[in-house]
Amino acid sequence: MKALIITIGDEILIGQTIDTNSAWIGNKLNEIGIEIDQILSVRDREDAIIEALEFAINKRFPLVILTGGLGPTKDDITKKVLCKFFDTSLEMNAEILLKIESYFKARGRDILDTNRQQAALPKNCVILPNNLGTASGMLFEKDNSMVVSMPGVPYEMKGIFEEQLIPHLKSNFDLPAIYHKTIMFEGIGESFLAEKIKDWEESLNAEAIKIAYLPSPGVVKVRLTAMGNKMESLQEKVNRKAKELSALMPKFIFGEDDIKLEETISEILNNSGKTISTAESCTGGYIAHLLTSVAGSSNYFKGSIVSYANEVKENQLGVSSSDLENFGAVSKEVVEQMATGVRSRLKTDYAISTSGVAGPTGGTEVKPVGFVWIAIASKHQVISKKFQFEKDRARNIRRTAMSALNMLRREVENELSLSKA
Amino acid sequence: MKALIITIGDEILIGQTIDTNSAWIGNKLNEIGIEIDQILSVRDREDAIIEALEFAINKRFPLVILTGGLGPTKDDITKKVLCKFFDTSLEMNAEILLKIESYFKARGRDILDTNRQQAALPKNCVILPNNLGTASGMLFEKDNSMVVSMPGVPYEMKGIFEEQLIPHLKSNFDLPAIYHKTIMFEGIGESFLAEKIKDWEESLNAEAIKIAYLPSPGVVKVRLTAMGNKMESLQEKVNRKAKELSALMPKFIFGEDDIKLEETISEILNNSGKTISTAESCTGGYIAHLLTSVAGSSNYFKGSIVSYANEVKENQLGVSSSDLENFGAVSKEVVEQMATGVRSRLKTDYAISTSGVAGPTGGTEVKPVGFVWIAIASKHQVISKKFQFEKDRARNIRRTAMSALNMLRREVENELSLSKA
Numbered sequence: 005m006k007a008l009i010i011t012i013g014d015e016i017l018i019g020q021t022i023d024t025n026s027a028w029i030g031n032k033l034n035e036i037g038i039e040i041d042q043i044l045s046v047r048d049r050e051d052a053i054i055e056a057l058e059f060a061i062n063k064r065f066p067l068v069i070l071t072g073g074l075g076p077t078k079d080d081i082t083k084k085v086l087c088k089f090f091d092t093s094l095e096m097n098a099e100i101l102l103k104i105e106s107y108f109k110a111r112g113r114d115i116l117d118t119n120r121q122q123a124a125l126p127k128n129c130v131i132l133p134n135n136l137g138t139a140s141g142m143l144f145e146k147d148n149s150m151v152v153s154m155p156g157v158p159y160e161m162k163g164i165f166e167e168q169l170i171p172h173l174k175s176n177f178d179l180p181a182i183y184h185k186t187i188m189f190e191g192i193g194e195s196f197l198a199e200k201i202k203d204w205e206e207s208l209n210a211e212a213i214k215i216a217y218l219p220s221p222g223v224v225k226v227r228l229t230a231m232g233n234k235m236e237s238l239q240e241k242v243n244r245k246a247k248e249l250s251a252l253m254p255k256f257i258f259g260e261d262d263i264k265l266e267e268t269i270s271e272i273l274n275n276s277g278k279t280i281s282t283a284e285s286c287t288g289g290y291i292a293h294l295l296t297s298v299a300g301s302s303n304y305f306k307g308s309i310v311s312y313a314n315e316v317k318e319n320q321l322g323v324s325s326s327d328l329e330n331f332g333a334v335s336k337e338v339v340e341q342m343a344t345g346v347r348s349r350l351k352t353d354y355a356i357s358t359s360g361v362a363g364p365t366g367g368t369e370v371k372p373v374g375f376v377w378i379a380i381a382s383k384h385q386v387i388s389k390k391f392q393f394e395k396d397r398a399r400n401i402r403r404t405a406m407s408a409l410n411m412l413r414r415e416v417e418n419e420l421s422l423s424k425a
Numbered sequence: 426m427k428a429l430i431i432t433i434g435d436e437i438l439i440g441q442t443i444d445t446n447s448a449w450i451g452n453k454l455n456e457i458g459i460e461i462d463q464i465l466s467v468r469d470r471e472d473a474i475i476e477a478l479e480f481a482i483n484k485r486f487p488l489v490i491l492t493g494g495l496g497p498t499k500d501d502i503t504k505k506v507l508c509k510f511f512d513t514s515l516e517m518n519a520e521i522l523l524k525i526e527s528y529f530k531a532r533g534r535d536i537l538d539t540n541r542q543q544a545a546l547p548k549n550c551v552i553l554p555n556n557l558g559t560a561s562g563m564l565f566e567k568d569n570s571m572v573v574s575m576p577g578v579p580y581e582m583k584g585i586f587e588e589q590l591i592p593h594l595k596s597n598f599d600l601p602a603i604y605h606k607t608i609m610f611e612g613i614g615e616s617f618l619a620e621k622i623k624d625w626e627e628s629l630n631a632e633a634i635k636i637a638y639l640p641s642p643g644v645v646k647v648r649l650t651a652m653g654n655k656m657e658s659l660q661e662k663v664n665r666k667a668k669e670l671s672a673l674m675p676k677f678i679f680g681e682d683d684i685k686l687e688e689t690i691s692e693i694l695n696n697s698g699k700t701i702s703t704a705e706s707c708t709g710g711y712i713a714h715l716l717t718s719v720a721g722s723s724n725y726f727k728g729s730i731v732s733y734a735n736e737v738k739e740n741q742l743g744v745s746s747s748d749l750e751n752f753g754a755v756s757k758e759v760v761e762q763m764a765t766g767v768r769s770r771l772k773t774d775y776a777i778s779t780s781g782v783a784g785p786t787g788g789t790e791v792k793p794v795g796f797v798w799i800a801i802a803s804k805h806q807v808i809s810k811k812f813q814f815e816k817d818r819a820r821n822i823r824r825t826a827m828s829a830l831n832m833l834r835r836e837v838e839n840e841l842s843l844s845k846a
Contacts, residue, residue, distance in 0.1 A: 015639050017461040019452030020607070020648060020683070024443050026466070031440030040438040042473075043466035045447070048637075052463075076616040077638045078626070116620050157640065159820065186441070195497040199537050205499070216469075217498045218436050219578065227441060262441070282710075282731075288717025289703075289710030292731045296709025299785055299818055301733070307741070308731035310703075310713045316728035316771055320741070350737055364720055397720055399580065 005177055006041040007033055008065040010056045012072035012082055013156055016045045025071045025158055032165065037179035037231075038067060048073055053085045061149055066177065068149055072156030074139035076118040083142075086153055087126050090144050094124040097131060097140075104138045132168035136160045141168060150176065182231045183238035185246045188259045189224040190410050197224055201252055204245075211241050221399055222406035225262070258413060265409045266294040272416050273304035278353040280412070282308040283321055283346035285333060286360035286376060291405045306350045311342065321345035334359050334371050336379075340388050343381035354416060355381040356408045363397045374400050378408045380415045387415065426598055427462040428454055429486040431477045433493035433503055434577055437466045446492045446579055453586065458600035458652075459488060469494055474506045482570055487598065489570055493577030495560035497539040504563075507574055508547050511565050515545040518552060518561075525559045553589035557581045562589060571597065603652045604659035606667045609680045610645045611831050618645055622673055625666075632662050642820055643827035646683070679834060686830045687715045693837050694725035699774040701833070703729040704742055704767035706754060707781035707797060712826045727771045732763065742766035755780050755792050757800075761809050764802035775837060776802040777829045781812075783821045795821050799829045801836045808836065 009029055015021040023045060030040040044059070046052040053073075060068040073082030087093055101123035108115040122138045125131055132141030132154070139155035141164040152169060154161045173179075189197060194217050198205070208215055208228070218225040228246060230238040250257055259268045273280060282291045292308035295301050309320050314333055317323040323341040331337045339359045347355035360376025367373035374393035379386055391407055393400045430450055436442040444466060451461040465480070467473040474494075481489040494503030508514055522544035529536040543559045546552055553562030553573070558581035565572045573590060575582045594600075610618060615638050619626070629636055629649070639646040649667060651659040671678055680689045694701060703712045713729035716722055730741050735754055738744040743766040748758045760780045768776035781797025788794035794816055800809035812828055814821045 014635075014637055015648070016448065017451050017464065018455050018605070018648075018650075019448040019450065019461075020639055020646070022443065022445050022448040023464075027437065027440040027443040029440065030438050034439050040440075041468065043438065043444075043464075045464035047462065075638065075640075077619045079635075079637045113614070113617070116616055118616050118620065159815075159817065184439075193534070195537055195539055196534070198498045199539065214435075214500075216435055216500050217496065218441055219496075220442075225441070227436070227439075229439075284710075284713075287714075288722070288726075289705075289713030289729055289731065290717075292705075292710030293708075293714045293822075296711075296731075296733065296783075297819065297822070301709075302787075305709075306734040307737035308710055308729070309741070310710065310717075310729035310731065312717065312723055313727040313771075320728070320730070320770065349741065350734075362717075366723075394580075396580065398718065401714075401718070 005038050005066055005179060007038050007067035007069060008060050008063070009040055009043045010060065010068065010070045011043065011045045011156070012048060012053060012070060013045075014048050014079075016072075017047055025156065025161055028158070028162065029069055029071075029165065032170075034182060034184065036170070036173065037182045038173070038177070039182070041065070048079055048081055050081060050085050050088070053082065054089055057089050057151070060151070061147055064147075065149055067173070068151045070151065070153040071161055074153065074155040076122055076138070082153060083126070086142065086144065090126065090128060090146060092126045092128040095127050097123050097125045100125065100131065100133065100140055103133065107138055132164050134160055134164050135167065136163040143172065180231060181233060181235040181238055182229070183235060183242050184227060184229050185242050186225050186227045186261050187246055187249055187257055188263060189226065189253070189256045190222060190258050190265070190406065192224065192253075192256045194219045194224050197226070197253070197256075201249060204248060204252060208245060211245065213242060213245060222403050222410075223265070258410070265406060265413070266298050269295070269409055269413055270298045270301060270304070272413065274300070276416070276420055278416065279304050279306055280354045280356070281306050281346045281350035281352040283342040283355060283357040284308060284310045285312060285317070285342070285358055286362045287358045287401055287404050287408070288312060290401050291356060291358065291408055294405060294409070306352050309346050309349070317342060321349070332371070334361060334375060334377055336377055336388050336390070339377035339379040340381070340386045343379040343386055347381045353383065354412060356412055357381070358404050358408055360391075360400070360404055362400045363395060376400070376404050378404065378411055380411050382415060382419060384419065387411070426459050426487055426600060428459050428488040428490060429481050429484070430461055430464045431481065431489065431491045432464065432466045432577070433469060433474060433491060434466075435469050435500070437493075438468055446577065446582055449579070449583065450490055450492075450586065453591075455603060455605065457591070457594065458603045459594070459598070460603070462486070469500055469502055471502060471506050471509070474503065475510055478510050478572070481572070482568055485568075486570055488594070489572045491572065491574040492582055495574065495576040497543055497559070503574060504547070507563065507565065511547065511549060511567060513547045513549040516548050518544050518546045521546065521552065521554065521561055524554065528559055553585050555581055555585050556588065557584040564590075564593065601652060602654060602656040602659055603650070604656060604663050605648060605650050606663050607646050607648045607682050608667055608670055608678055609684060610647065610674070610677045611643060611679050611686070611827065613645065613674075613677045615640045615645050618647070618674070618677075622670065625669060625673060629666060632666065634663060634666055642823050643831075644686070679831070686827060686834070687719050690716070690830055690834055691719045691722060691725070693834065695721070697837070697841055699837065700725050700727055701775045701777070702727050702767045702771035702773040704763040704776060704778040705729060705731045706733060706738070706763070706779055707783045708779045708822055708825050708829070709733060711822050712777060712779065712829055715826055715830070727773050730767050730770070738763060742770070753792070755782060755796060755798055757798055757809050757811070760798040760800040761802070761807045764800040764807055768802045774804065775833060777833055778802070779825050779829055781821070781825060784816060784818045797821070797825050799825065799832055801829075801832050803836060803840060805840065808832070
């Protein structure tokens with residue numbers, strides 16, 4: 005079954021807001037066997053919205069999802085336009101009005117007339133109540149299309165989608181089975197990987213499995229997809245081919261199904277009962293942020309010393325001042341002392357440290373922008389490695405963090421397998 | 426002048442990749458007076474791409490920008506489809522082949538035949554060389570439409586866009602003037618703000634200025650837009666109305682034109698010569714990451730102690746163990762000691778500290794998920810404030826960081842204005 009997403013809002017077309025809703029909705033619909041065929045983003049204008057709705061109905065999409073333009077301010081016109089398109093009018097919904105009033109009461113905020121007006125809703129639609137905000141979702145039917153309008157605020161849209169819309173879709177549509185598996189690679193480029201697994205890739209045709217390569221800084225995802233009637237047979241063939249792939253390239257795979265590297269590390273550390281700390285210079289706390297973005301990370305993450313200034317490297321991590329002077333902050337000597345320093349001071353099993361030239365300035369001929377040292381300290385040893393990344397500050401921070409987490413993963417896995425042996 | 430963006434790639438429709446390219450392109454085109462009228466995302470399929478191209482030509486868009494589907498792997502079919510649509514064929518481009526070969530040589534990587542094939546390009550297009558990767562941009566003309574195809578990797582697309590495409594557009598189109606100004610608010614909700622500035626908003630009609638409210642966690646942006654022939658008169662009227670707005674709501678405005686809070690703080694600290702450190706518990710290094718994401722932050726940011734474990738709060742920040750026991754880690758007493766502790770140990774003028782329940786677990790009746798203390802320490806005083814945020818871990822981390830940076834901004838501005846008085 006095919007669906008169309010229509011996002012409404014000048015802020016998307018002007019580039020002031022990145023449309024994250026469509027990806028989220030696409031992902032969720034895929035899980036229940038609905039494929040997004042197109043995403044269309046249009047302006048906050050009556051003619052543009054009407055034209056998009058006509059396109060949707062003419063193309064006979066069984067499901068059309070609209071987001072945006074339902075806020076309380078004057079630039080939000082979606083509700084008015086939906087009334088016109090579906091030939092209906094607004095009426096005050098007493099139940100929703102109560103919800104909105106109690107929403108404001110609970111937050112101790114004064115309610116305005118514009119807020120109350122959000123309870124004025126089209127007569128001929130199904131209301132999808134919003135438990136996280138004041139703009140309700142609305143569900144219309146026309147010419148065998150179901151048209152759903154939801155607010156653009158991601159957090160509110162997600163609430164309505166999961167609580168209200170999903171049950172509606174499951175009971176209204178006869179959905180096919182679809183199965184995806186994503187295998188996560190690090191430390192290998194997209195084309196090199198494709199070349200290495202060429203024959204295996206050819207063999208997917210016979211099984212009607214689709215493959216896609218999705219590169220991002222430091223990581224390549226390989227996604228396998230199959231669609232059909234019986235979920236069990238789809239799972240069987242996709243998982244079998246995924247296993248073949250894992251056997252071909254064991255060293256470069258860190259996980260499956262869009263797991264993040266920090267989540268892989270969470271699993272490894274939780275299972276082994278080991279703890280971690282970081283000493284960060286060029287990553288400026290980003291590795292600590294990634295680690296602590298995982299719920300439950302307080303089980304294994306004790307803390308971090310972000311030592312941007314050299315005096316902090318000396319005073320808080322015990323880095324030798326003469327080494328700082330002789331070798332510079334971006335050096336094997338300093339990064340290794342940072343790792344051992346934070347490990348002993350924060351009393352953890354492992355420690356990560358980074359020191360590099362993030363850019364855009366501060367590069368020299370010997371140590372250009374993108375030049376980075378990373379170290380991992382454990383009870384047994386300190387290992388360190390240098391990298392030459394790119395010109396862009398944000399990418400350098402990201403790639404340093406991914407490489408550091410990868411080094412940690414390999415080191416912990418190595419030590420755990422040695423201790424078992 | 427109106428343009429259409431077409432993004433190509435199943436990964437966008439399936440929700441595995443968020444389309445950040447379109448927002449970036451929309452923003453850049455707006456700056457030179459080209460308005461994006463629609464964004465259309467379609468699948469990696471010949472029929473879908475052809476249909477999108479036909480739509481673009483039929484609707485007579487003078488400019489059509491395609492991204493995606495130009496990689497070296499088999500799922501990338503855009504180049505082949507473009508040849509079919511524009512009735513041409515591929516030929517090996519010797520110059521581009523040399524570029525690709527030297528790209529691999531410079532990185533010490535083996536070149537594969539699939540990489541060489543990226544130099545096979547359509548005969549009847551203008552090549553837009555890619556200096557950051559191996560997939561060239563291509564520019565076609567048909568029925569008064571200019572159709573540009575670029576790779577989907579954001580970093581490569583941006584390189585081609587800025588270096589190659591912008592000069593082409595400026596010399597080929599007679600572009601109107603467009604002027605935006607964005608005013609950044611914090612600490613006030615969208616509808617409350619709209620109510621407060623209602624009369625002023627009415628007065629925009631007479632000047633043909635468009636307004637949009639763009640809320641995100643902790644921040645509301647108000648964007649003013651005017652279009653016309655003479656840039657000076659657009660700037661004059663928009664800036665005049667923006668000044669009126671600033672005069673109406675001085676307390677809640679932290680900047681203009683999409684400046685980030687961390688960039689506002691960078692300006693304030695750079696101008697005043699003051700330094701900053703952070704002691705982070707629930708934000709886990711995220712504030713340090715935001716501060717260090719700004720180039721040149723080493724001028725004023727010395728470092729951070731991320732004290733996730735209580736023992737790190739005691740040993741590295743000097744928090745009293747009896748206060749930790751009596752009041753708990755999430756308390757006024759502890760957060761204030763964290764701020765003074767990191768300020769004295771890292772020897773900075775200001776310090777930020779955070780301690781809270783990020784969730785999803787760890788909440789109690791007295792201190793539920795989303796309950797957070799934030800403190801700011803300076804030479805003169807320590808101020809602290811408690812907040813009750815939400816249920817979502819990522820949003821709690823984000824909102825804590827934004828509120829902490831706001832508290833810092835106000836404190837530094839207050840102290841600077843007092844010292845001047």
